[in-house]
């Protein structure tokens with residue numbers, strides 16, 4: 757059985773992942789409203805991936821005889837001054853998520869809950885990728901630095917991102 761502390765922290769993480777999804781959906785809508793369809797696409801894929809993160813945790817809780825408790829999702833910001841600001845907010849947020857994941861990993865370690873520790877490794881690695889992706893986009897926006905053609909090219913590049921269901925979810929569908 758999961759400890760009560762870990763059970764509650766996993767439910768809090770599900771809420772945080774859904775909030776992340778909501779945040780990126782809001783960025784996507786803001787970008788699209790401003791004609792930046794590629795950036796909107798990038799954040800829309802991010803929105804879908806965050807829902808996968810929540811689903812992975814829900815599946816895990818259920819597999820450990822836990823209960824998923826869905827709580828209200830807090831409101832998110834709705835407008836950003838520039839794509840650079842969006843990606844800066846993305847990095848800031850992902851760093852906070854990394855801290856949450858690390859806290860979960862600490863609780864699992866304290867509990868000697870090896871199954872949970874093992875499951876959380878995927879999230880630990882995912883956070884490295886999340887932060888790296890945000891840093892790369894910040895660097896790209898800084899390189900563009902207000903140049904309209906540069907922004908047009910960056911937008912075109914980000915239009916090519918496609919959604920792929922997380923491998924964790926595909927295997928759990930077996």
Ligand code: FEO
Pocket residue numbers: 773776805806809850853886
């Ligand atoms: Fe679910 Fe962006 O971390």
